[in-house]
Amino acid sequence: MKKDEATKPEQSLEGEGSYSATRKYNKHLGDAIEGGDLEAGADAARRALEGAEGEDLERAAQQAKQGPKGRAGGGATPQNK
Numbered sequence: 001m002k003k004d005e006a007t008k009p010e011q012s013l014e015g016e017g018s019y020s021a022t023r024k025y026n027k028h029l030g031d032a033i034e035g036g037d038l039e040a041g042a043d044a045a046r047r048a049l050e051g052a053e054g055e056d057l058e059r060a061a062q063q064a065k066q067g068p069k070g071r072a073g074g075g076a077t078p079q080n081k
Contacts, residue, residue, distance in 0.1 A: 032038060049057055 032041070048054065
């Protein structure tokens, strides 16, 4: 064990770069890929976009591309300026 590791306190509060959330995401993504259910998920998404909720989903996608409201810079990115 390194000297720094012995004295480093356990960090319970994580910021935007959350290591535990990244590990959880990567595990679930790997499970989905290994499980082979990607095609079924893609088909379900395609049907949802083409179905009754398609307009709502499209609107939500556009809002997500705009970024968070009330944030410095207004959520504008070089792609959507």
